[in-house]
Amino acid sequence: MTPRNTLYxxxxxxxxxxxxxxxxxxxxxxxxxxxxxRLRVPDAVPGAPARPQLTPSLSSIQEALxxxxxxxxxxxxxxxxxxxxxRSSVAEQQRIHPVPVLQARRAPTRARRSYPTMQSLIDNARxxxxxxxxxxxxxxxxTPDVLFITCSDSRVxxxxxxxxxxxxxxELRTAGNIVPPYASAHPTSEAATIExxxxxxGVRDIVVCGHSHCGAVGALVRGDxxxxxxAVREWLTYAADEPRCADSGDPTxxxxxxxxVLAQVLRLRxxxxxxxxxxxxxxxxxxxxxxxxxxxxxxxxxGSDTFERL
Numbered sequence: 001m002t003p004r005n006t007l008y009x010x011x012x013x014x015x016x017x018x019x020x021x022x023x024x025x026x027x028x029x030x031x032x033x034x035x036x037x038r039l040r041v042p043d044a045v046p047g048a049p050a051r052p053q054l055t056p057s058l059s060s061i062q063e064a065l066x067x068x069x070x071x072x073x074x075x076x077x078x079x080x081x082x083x084x085x086x087r088s089s090v091a092e093q094q095r096i097h098p099v100p101v102l103q104a105r106r107a108p109t110r111a112r113r114s115y116p117t118m119q120s121l122i123d124n125a126r127x128x129x130x131x132x133x134x135x136x137x138x139x140x141x142x143t144p145d146v147l148f149i150t151c152s153d154s155r156v157x158x159x160x161x162x163x164x165x166x167x168x169x170x171e172l173r174t175a176g177n178i179v180p181p182y183a184s185a186h187p188t189s190e191a192a193t194i195e196x197x198x199x200x201x202g203v204r205d206i207v208v209c210g211h212s213h214c215g216a217v218g219a220l221v222r223g224d225x226x227x228x229x230x231a232v233r234e235w236l237t238y239a240a241d242e243p244r245c246a247d248s249g250d251p252t253x254x255x256x257x258x259x260x261v262l263a264q265v266l267r268l269r270x271x272x273x274x275x276x277x278x279x280x281x282x283x284x285x286x287x288x289x290x291x292x293x294x295x296x297x298x299x300x301x302x303g304s305d306t307f308e309r310l
Contacts, residue, residue: 135166137167138166138167142167142170142201143167143201144167144168144169144170144197144201144203145168145203145204145205146164146168146169146170146203146204146205146206146207147170147171147172147194147197147198147203147205147206147207148162148169148170148171148172148207148209149171149172149173149174149177149179149194149206149207149208149209149264150171150172150173150177150207150208150209150210150211150290151173151174151175151176151177151209151210151211151214151216152173152174152175153211153214153215153292155211155213155292156209156211156290156292158171158209161209161290161295161297170197170201170203172190172193172194172197174190175216175232175235175236176214176215176216176217176235176236176239176260177208177209177210177260177261177264178216178235178236178238178239178264179194179208179264179267179268180238180267181238181267181270182270182271182272191271194206194268194271194273194274195271195273198271198273198274198277198283199273203283204282204283204284205283205284205285205286206268206274206283206284206285206286207286207287207288208261208264208265208268208285208286208287208288209261209288209289209290209297210257210258210260210261210288210289210290211257211289211290211291211292212252212253212254212257212289212290212291212292212293213251213252213253213292213293214253214257214260216232216236217243217253217256217257217260218253218256219232219236220236220239220242220243220256220260221242221243221245221253221256239260239263240263240264240266240267241259241263243255243256243257243259243260243263244256244259245259252291252293254289254291257289258287258289258298258300258307261287261288261289261300262287262300265285265287268285269285286299286300287299287300287307288300289307296309297309297310298310
C-alpha cells in the first residue's frame with residue numbers, strides 16, 4: 001500500500017510535488033458542497049406524486065417578459081441586501097450616540113469647511129512665538145493708556161484700527177458695545193473691567209466705538225423676534241434707550257448706531273470711578289463710529305453735535 005504522504009493528484013502529480021501531510025486529498029469547498037446537496041433531487045419513487053417543474057417553460061418566460069416581471073426580478077436581485085441589525089445593537093448605538101443620524105452625517109462636512117481657517121490660525125500662532133525678544137518687556141506688567149469698549153463683531157479689530165501694539169489697549173468687547181447699568185449689589189463682568197481699568201491701571205481715556213451693520217442695534221431698530229436667543233434678548237434690554245433711526249431700512253443703521261454710542265457714553269458717567277476721574281480732569285470720554293465697509297472712523301464733536309471723520 002502506498003503511503004498517504006506520497007500520493008499525487010492533479011497538478012501536484014504533474015509538477016512532481018507531494019501533497020501536504022495533513023491533507024492528502026483536496027476537499028470540496030464548503031459553499032459548493034452545500035449548494036450541491038441543496039440542489040440534489042432524489043430519484044422518483046413509483047406511486048409518488050409528480051415533482052414540480054423546476055425549469056420554466058417557453059410560454060411562461062415570454063409571458064414574464066411581456067409583463068415586465070422578469071426585469072423587475074433581475075433589478076431586485078442585483079440590489080445589495082442590507083445587513084440586518086438586531087434590536088439590541090440599534091438601541092445600544094442610540095444610547096451611545098444620541099445625535100440624530102442627519103446631524104451626525106453633516107458634522108464631518110462642517111468640520112472640513114472650517115478646517116482651513118482654523119489651520120491658518122494655528123500656523124500663525126505657531127510662528128508668532130518665534131520672536132520672544134519683542135515680548136520680553138510685557139512680563140513686567142501692563143500700562144495701557146486707553147480703555148477701548150467696542151462690539152464683539154469679528155469685523156471690528158481695535159488693534160488693527162488704531163495700530164496699537166501689545167500692552168497699549170485695554171479692551172472690553174460686548175454684544176452691541178453695550179455698557180450695562182452700574183449696580184454695586186450685582187456687579188457684572190463689564191463693570192469690573194471698567195473699574196479695574198480706571199482705578200488700577202489708571203487709563204486716561206475711554207473710547208466707546210460702534211460700527212456700521214451692527215446686528216444688535218439692527219435688531220433693536222427693526223424689532224426682531226429674539227425668542228430663539230433668550231440670552232441675547234435679555235442682554236439687549238440693558239441698552240439705555242431704543243436707538244432712534246429715521247430710516248429703518250438702512251442696512252448700515254448708521255444713525256441708530258451713533259445714537260446708541262452716545263447713550264453708552266452717558267451710561268459710563270453713572271459709574272462712580274468714571275465720574276470721579278472726569279471731575280478731576282484725569283479722564284476723557286470719546287464716542288467713535290467705525291464703518292466696516294470703508295474702514296473710516298468718525299468721532300463725535302460736541303461743538304457741532306455730529307460725528308465727523310477723523
